Amino acid sequence: MDYLTDLKAILHSKRANIYYLEKCRVMQKDGRVLYLTEEKVEKQYWNIPIANTTCILLGTGTSITQAAVRMLASAGVLIGFSGSGGTPLLAANEVEWLSPQSEYRPTEYIQGWMQFWFDDHKRFLAGQAIQRLRIQYMQRVWTSDRDLRGEGFNADDEDIRHALQRFNQRIDESKNITELLLTEAKLTKALYKIAANRTKQTDFVRQHDSVDDANAFLNHGNYLAYGLAATTLWVLGIPHGFAVLHGKTRRGALVFDVADLIKDTLILPWAFICAKEGATEQEFRQQCLQNFTSHKALDFMFDSVKQLSKGDF
Known part of the structure; x- marks a missing residue:
């Protein structure tokens, strides 16, 4: 399925959002990418507007599903894993970036x-x-x-x-x-x-x-x-x-x-x-x-x- 067909394209240089997430689960649900937080009383879902997002940093206590990664890649969103607060736990000068795969970028x-x-x-x-x-x-x-x-x-x-x-x-x-x-x-x-x-x-x-x-x-x-x-x-x-x-x-x-x-x-x-x-x-x-x-x-x-x-x- 080509998720991009349902997205309104926004130039990366004009996108507004960078997300840092921790203690949550990122997933794909009903054609959207959501993150789920565990509250004391109930679970809460929050939408991520992927067409207007440049990158997502996943901090401590996070997980992400394969379907969510596929959809984020389709929208050209970079995914990074980091330590608490966006800073790696071990390496001071590196973030491990997962780059979306696309053969249609300019040459x-x-x-x-x-x-x-x-x-x-x-x-x-x-x-x-x-x-x-x-x-x-x-x-x-x-x-x-x-x-x-x-x-x-x-x-x-x-x-x-x-x-x-x-x-x-x-x-x-x-x-x-x-x-x-x-x-x-x-x-x-x-x-x-x-x-x-x-x-x-x-x-x-x-x-x-x-x-x-x-x-x-x-x-x-x-x-x-x-x-x-x-x-x-x-x-x-x-x-x-x-x-x-x-x-x-x-x-x-x-x-x-x-x-x-x-x-x-x-x-x-x-x-x-x-x-x-x-x-x-x-x-x-x-x-x-x-x-x-x-x-x-x-x-x-x-x-x-x-x-x-x-x-x-």
Whole structure:
């Protein structure tokens, strides 16, 4: 049965929903994908609008039926298994994605990507382009977002402006991928310091296995960004192993490259803001998803990857 015949197609870049589910069972029932929760009194079914969903993260205590996977695949929804809160229990930098199988994805983008990827210099130029796009997006969002400006994250502030200008200069001065990655790490470290000062968390140290709220929110939000990146690449038909920055030896490294386009802009400041306000994990997640929608994160990722695949560095 072709489930797509009953679905109204929505472009992946325009889809609104990312689901994180735990302690439930995902199943197909009456032509729909539902998740079942066990309440004290009765079982409750909740519908998942798959035609408007980009990816589903299954946390602890979840199960999924074969029929549900088949229907999700037909709608082009990515499925991921993760630990509690969207963060893996064992591996800090990997999510195991189950990609829907489709032979009707476009070929032009992977063909364009391959035209430059085997050339070390062109791959380096693509890495520089990703970093420039990342800064342009941050400047645009941090200038226009009223809530962020109210919390002190304004791209026109002197310390932020100088940090971004210095980063742009170092991008141009970088001679290879190693130098570019080092420059990127210095920018992120500078942004952590700025965010910690803005939210009066001056003792912050970035540690992936730390239990403080800011670190936990950064981990959680980054995995949401990885979900968007994986969706973008799958829809455009570009395998995750063809990275330009994070190394050719890491199988999913291109996911991290594409996620970098939005991570520091949309995840980093709100991780610190929500930690300061004592927000719950769910409240932080809702804030991230709202940011993705209001600032058209998927649109930006799609446009950026398409631009790179055309060799427009």
